[in-house]
Amino acid sequence: MSMPSCSVSYNSGDGASWNSGDGVSDQFPVGLRVLVVDDDPTCLMILEKMLRNCLYQVTKCNRAEIALSLLRERKNGFDIVLSDVHMPDMDGFKLLEHVGLEMDLPVIMMSADDSKQVVMKGVTHGACDYLIKPVRIEALRNIWQHVVRKRKDVWKDFEQSEIIEDGERKQKPLEDTDFSSSANEGSCRNSKRQKEEDEAEEDRDDTSTLKKPRVVWSVELHQQFVAAVNQLGIDKAVPKKILDLMNVPGLSRENVASHLQKYRLYLKRLSAVSPHHSGLNNSFVDSISSLNGLDLQALAATGQLPAQSIATLQAAAALGRTSTKSGISIPFVDQRNLFSFETPRLRFGEGPQPQTSNNNKQINLLHGIPTTMEPRQLAVLHQSQPRPQILMNAQATSHGSQSSSSLSQLSQPQSRPQILNDANGNHLSKGMGSGGFARNEEVEKNAGAAVYNRVSQPTSMVDFSIPQKADFLGNNFPLGNNSGVSSITSKGVLQQEVNSEMKGSRGFIPSYDIFNELHQQRSHDWEIGNVGPSFDASRRGNRQGNINVPPSILVQQQRFSSCQNDVMNRNTSVGNSPNLGQLRDTLLMNNPQIVKAENLPAASFQNTIFPEQFNQEDLMSALLEQQEGIGPVMNDFAFDGYSLDNLPI
Amino acid sequence: MDRNLQRQVANMRKSLFDQGYLDEQFIQLEDLRDDANPNFVEEIVTLFYTDSAKLIRNIENALENNPSDFERLDDYMQQFKGRSSSIGAKKVKTECSQFREYCKAGNAEGCIRTFQQLKQELATLRRKLETYFEMARQANT
Numbered sequence A: 001m002s003m004p005s006c007s008v009s010y011n012s013g014d015g016a017s018w019n020s021g022d023g024v025s026d027q028f029p030v031g032l033r034v035l036v037v038d039d040d041p042t043c044l045m046i047l048e049k050m051l052r053n054c055l056y057q058v059t060k061c062n063r064a065e066i067a068l069s070l071l072r073e074r075k076n077g078f079d080i081v082l083s084d085v086h087m088p089d090m091d092g093f094k095l096l097e098h099v100g101l102e103m104d105l106p107v108i109m110m111s112a113d114d115s116k117q118v119v120m121k122g123v124t125h126g127a128c129d130y131l132i133k134p135v136r137i138e139a140l141r142n143i144w145q146h147v148v149r150k151r152k153d154v155w156k157d158f159e160q161s162e163i164i165e166d167g168e169r170k171q172k173p174l175e176d177t178d179f180s181s182s183a184n185e186g187s188c189r190n191s192k193r194q195k196e197e198d199e200a201e202e203d204r205d206d207t208s209t210l211k212k213p214r215v216v217w218s219v220e221l222h223q224q225f226v227a228a229v230n231q232l233g234i235d236k237a238v239p240k241k242i243l244d245l246m247n248v249p250g251l252s253r254e255n256v257a258s259h260l261q262k263y264r265l266y267l268k269r270l271s272a273v274s275p276h277h278s279g280l281n282n283s284f285v286d287s288i289s290s291l292n293g294l295d296l297q298a299l300a301a302t303g304q305l306p307a308q309s310i311a312t313l314q315a316a317a318a319l320g321r322t323s324t325k326s327g328i329s330i331p332f333v334d335q336r337n338l339f340s341f342e343t344p345r346l347r348f349g350e351g352p353q354p355q356t357s358n359n360n361k362q363i364n365l366l367h368g369i370p371t372t373m374e375p376r377q378l379a380v381l382h383q384s385q386p387r388p389q390i391l392m393n394a395q396a397t398s399h400g401s402q403s404s405s406s407l408s409q410l411s412q413p414q415s416r417p418q419i420l421n422d423a424n425g426n427h428l429s430k431g432m433g434s435g436g437f438a439r440n441e442e443v444e445k446n447a448g449a450a451v452y453n454r455v456s457q458p459t460s461m462v463d464f465s466i467p468q469k470a471d472f473l474g475n476n477f478p479l480g481n482n483s484g485v486s487s488i489t490s491k492g493v494l495q496q497e498v499n500s501e502m503k504g505s506r507g508f509i510p511s512y513d514i515f516n517e518l519h520q521q522r523s524h525d526w527e528i529g530n531v532g533p534s535f536d537a538s539r540r541g542n543r544q545g546n547i548n549v550p551p552s553i554l555v556q557q558q559r560f561s562s563c564q565n566d567v568m569n570r571n572t573s574v575g576n577s578p579n580l581g582q583l584r585d586t587l588l589m590n591n592p593q594i595v596k597a598e599n600l601p602a603a604s605f606q607n608t609i610f611p612e613q614f615n616q617e618d619l620m621s622a623l624l625e626q627q628e629g630i631g632p633v634m635n636d637f638a639f640d641g642y643s644l645d646n647l648p649i
Numbered sequence B: 001m002d003r004n005l006q007r008q009v010a011n012m013r014k015s016l017f018d019q020g021y022l023d024e025q026f027i028q029l030e031d032l033r034d035d036a037n038p039n040f041v042e043e044i045v046t047l048f049y050t051d052s053a054k055l056i057r058n059i060e061n062a063l064e065n066n067p068s069d070f071e072r073l074d075d076y077m078q079q080f081k082g083r084s085s086s087i088g089a090k091k092v093k094t095e096c097s098q099f100r101e102y103c104k105a106g107n108a109e110g111c112i113r114t115f116q117q118l119k120q121e122l123a124t125l126r127r128k129l130e131t132y133f134e135m136a137r138q139a140n141t
Helices: A015-020 A041-053 A064-073 A092-103 A116-124 A137-141 A144-160 A167-184 A187-203 A219-232 A239-246 A253-271 A275-302 A307-326 A329-339 A355-366 A374-383 A389-415 A421-430 A440-445 A447-472 A479-501 A508-520 A526-540 A552-558 A564-571 A577-590 A592-609 A616-645 B003-018 B024-031 B040-065 B070-087 B090-105 B108-140
Strands: A033-037 A057-061 A080-084 A107-111 A129-132
Touching: A033 A041, A033 A064, A041 A057, A041 A080, A041 A137, A041 B040, A041 B070, A057 A064, A064 A080, A064 A092, A080 A092, A080 A144, A092 A107, A092 A116, A116 A129, A219 A239, A219 A253, A239 A253, B003 B108, B024 B040, B024 B070, B040 B070, B040 B108, B070 B090, B070 B108, B090 B108
Parallel strands: A033 A057, A033 A080, A080 A107, A107 A129
Antiparallel strands: none
8 A cells, every 4th residue: 555645644643633634624524525426417416416515525427437547546535435336337336346445445335226136236345335316415424434434443453452552552542533533534544544653663763662673474473373363262362462472572462463353354254255275275375385485585675575465475375374284274365365465466376386386486487577576476376276266256355345444454554565665555456467466555455355366367367477488488478478368368358348447447356356256157347347447557657556566577578667567567468369379278277267367357458458658548549459359359268268267176 | 576476386396296296305406405506406407307318219219129128128217217216206207117017027018108108207397397497486586
């Protein structure tokens, strides 16, 4: 997550100061920044007037894609989103998922349709409320509660973890003031603040006990953590006790608290998923572990890999391991998702390959990869066996915005890499690149699950390329592969949505969605959304939007020296039909699970489509063109991909 | 201020509600009026009619070319119903619901018939509201 745009003063401890940067009034909920999306102009106008009458600050939008762009451009620019369900350019639920994953803002759905299944869909997708049209102003007056509630969840966790200590005392006052006056700050902001605080502490060399060095949750550490938690009992496990049990010098309660929160979320998620992937998890852990060992170092070295990612990866690996031991594989998988926000690429579902191999591959990938983890992830993913991608995704999907918010919050305080907070957040999340790996902030926020899914999906794209690359190029990913992959993945998705989704979709969501679909056999239209976002981000030249994900290799090939994100997205384009076939085979061979390319395509698609054009506009049009052109091919491929879904997991 | 005219305006308004042309939502719109937007209700109604013309055309085309694509018709009508409800067009809404019932039953004939009625209700409401707004304008000048 990028640093909050507003100037938050950590040390003030004065809640009011939190708002200062936003220019938000302290008379919460006055000035609540609402984004309302509805294709019906009449309704839009009515809602706007009503919201204005509630003294909210309203931005209206008649297209979901525009809304997403706005949200992405103005990070922390909104507190809550109101969206119609039935919209022509993008299904309201998709927008909901996107927002939940990327921005972790509360989203309220609206519709004239009050049928149970639609309302239920809203719930499962993470909407914090569902309003039946015609909407009355009374219903709108109270929407601020959702903003507060989201923030409160974050704070509550911190409280529980007894984070409040000397140095952390500042957080406490924040809590109080937060609800009352910081209403305008989204939950993400909270987490950001917390994170910033953590960082600030570190940066300032704060001597408070809270000063926390960035904690990397290694496999061992995580195992210790899980052992402690199990010993205490998940219900009774509080950070202080866990910390004592673990007896690890240098580990702060706060670290444990955030880690615990993530862990809890994972467990929760697991309970919603059938544990038949436990076996996979183990393998995943192995791969993660291997990753941890090698990649983290390398990645950290490059400064590309956000510490968080590393932490998450490690955590994931640790989790994986632990699960093996404890036999709770699924939860771990989820956890990994959580932890892997930053490294969406990481494929947890990888099969039980020996760590060594993973490591090696990872290392290889890492070499020469200046940027993000993607190469590494790719490698990992690549190597992993078809595993619970589905599992992960499934888990991820259910939580939508809620989990993401908590996750983001968790991840932030925990492992903010000093290196790339902003970069990571922006790049990762936004960059569609090879499957929207980079989703730092957003991934985190949106719940590991989401990230996870995304990873799986996009990764599939990436994976495809990786295998090929690994085979041929080692570090370098053949463009062709990339493009092939991306084009494949984007398939139909891209076609449809590229145009509309370019802007905001992220590969991120697709993966998320895909798994759900896998399990639920839903349509796979999601992907497109993914493609869009990263692309769009690039276009805007907005770091946030960019996808760090694209493997550096691609970048290198493209010789993009500038913003990797941009480059990533653009460079990987090579999507040629011929490659598709290749890629497809590769995909099938390597990652049957990945078939869900739908998700991936978005990311990869973009990458592949764009030739080395730096110009965003050009890329956009190129992408659009390509997408259209590729459509048919991709469709075919896409469908094949679906068949892969049938592969037993 | 012509009290007589004002009374007439009030009566007309009341009858619109009593006769079921308008429902509570219309009052919600009226409540949104303020000094900055004194003609808010008119603006909304105008916007509604402009916007719904397109949707009505779509439904018409669908009925003509694809009368048996009930799912699509139902989809359109659901949209239209949502829009009508946002201005409180009660009778129009009723026709929308009726139309959707026929769609679910696969009754093309019923759909066509109901659609005609719906268009009539739309026209009637428009006339009445225009009259009402005009009268209200005069009463306030």
